[in-house]
Amino acid sequence: MLLLDIIRKNVCNEVYIIAEIGQNHQGSLETAKLMMLEAKKAGCHCVKFQKSDLTAKFTRSALNRDYVSAHAWGKTYGKHKEYLEFSKEQYHQLQDYSYEIQIDFTASAMDERSLEFLADLKVPFIKIGSGDANNFPLLIKAASLKIPLIISTGMQTISTVDKIVEIMEHAGNDKYALMHCVSSYPTAPSDCNLQMIPKLMRRFPDVVIGYSGHELGVCITRAAVLSGARIIERHFTLNKNQKGSDHLCSLEPNELLSLVQSIEQFKYKQFLLIPTYNVNEILQMLEENDEHLEAALSEVTKKEILQSELACRSKLGKSIVAARNLDKGHKLRAADLSIKVSEPSGISADRYFDIIDMKLTYSVDEDKPITENMLMP
Numbered sequence: 001m002l003l004l005d006i007i008r009k010n011v012c013n014e015v016y017i018i019a020e021i022g023q024n025h026q027g028s029l030e031t032a033k034l035m036m037l038e039a040k041k042a043g044c045h046c047v048k049f050q051k052s053d054l055t056a057k058f059t060r061s062a063l064n065r066d067y068v069s070a071h072a073w074g075k076t077y078g079k080h081k082e083y084l085e086f087s088k089e090q091y092h093q094l095q096d097y098s099y100e101i102q103i104d105f106t107a108s109a110m111d112e113r114s115l116e117f118l119a120d121l122k123v124p125f126i127k128i129g130s131g132d133a134n135n136f137p138l139l140i141k142a143a144s145l146k147i148p149l150i151i152s153t154g155m156q157t158i159s160t161v162d163k164i165v166e167i168m169e170h171a172g173n174d175k176y177a178l179m180h181c182v183s184s185y186p187t188a189p190s191d192c193n194l195q196m197i198p199k200l201m202r203r204f205p206d207v208v209i210g211y212s213g214h215e216l217g218v219c220i221t222r223a224a225v226l227s228g229a230r231i232i233e234r235h236f237t238l239n240k241n242q243k244g245s246d247h248l249c250s251l252e253p254n255e256l257l258s259l260v261q262s263i264e265q266f267k268y269k270q271f272l273l274i275p276t277y278n279v280n281e282i283l284q285m286l287e288e289n290d291e292h293l294e295a296a297l298s299e300v301t302k303k304e305i306l307q308s309e310l311a312c313r314s315k316l317g318k319s320i321v322a323a324r325n326l327d328k329g330h331k332l333r334a335a336d337l338s339i340k341v342s343e344p345s346g347i348s349a350d351r352y353f354d355i356i357d358m359k360l361t362y363s364v365d366e367d368k369p370i371t372e373n374m375l376m377p
Helices: 002-007 029-042 060-064 077-084 088-101 112-121 136-144 158-171 196-203 219-227 253-268 279-286 291-296 307-316 349-355
Strands: 016-022 046-051 104-109 126-128 149-152 176-181 208-213 231-235 319-322 337-340
Touching (some): 029 088, 046 088, 112 136, 158 176, 196 208, 219 253, 219 279
Parallel strands (some): 016 231
16 A cells, blocks of 8 residues: 555655545535545545544534534534534445555544544545644554554644644554644644744654645646655635535645646656755745745744634534543543533643542533643642
């Protein structure tokens, strides 16, 4: 499998290209199949969906909140997500179709139940999205499965990325890659921070670094490849004007084809035999004199959560919630805690290990967020 060869660094003149269908299928199985076929025609190696068990990913209050949006498929956020979620049987049909047209098929695991589902489906790898990059229990469980993983790092600090690597190393799982990502839709060129790719390569020399882009067009993604990304993921759509919040930052078939052809040219010219290029070299190789590209390649001092990512973090960032009813004075254990998208939000998921053994100053009902004022040493 090409992805595993890239992760193990058995090949150096290759890039694995993922068309992220996500939920751009509008809840239609036939549309999903058509998108898979178009991605195959464009030359992608893989199509990827998003798998959620709604009650495992969201608290009841998050699912029941009113969802007033031009992109809504239901009156509540839960009904909206339910409309777009494929069933187990539909996933089997999509997987069968992937075998028929010979393209890799997988999905992001958005919660632990979905992780188990994808493992049972025997997908070639599992994606952990940026919203779960600080969901350490999910990462520990994923690492233990020994299935190849691709982990996006949007909305996260470098300390969280360090923790991801530590978890993988502790599990003895070296079949994973990290994706530089900015969780802003669409991402402004000045926020793309492509120089983070070589920084991550230097910090984690044994780990392959990829790029999951949400910017408009393909030029910045082409530069990401020359910066060192060896796995590329872009959202894919048949029409950017369709209903749904991800379509605008997605690539249409002609754009996806253009990106694949550019990468094929890089391979033909053997550009990828060199791990990474500097900014001037990239601009010369792309023959671009574009202020947006230069902004995307500007120097980055450190990896931090960007202002443009706060909206996504607020909407889809995970919080620590009570897994059952907990009494005042109770000393927290791992079994007491779940990590979900919560409305309202609670303590960020990356604090999970920090609050174990702390005592509650208030009683907390099951599925309710745990907040700072509820805790004491």
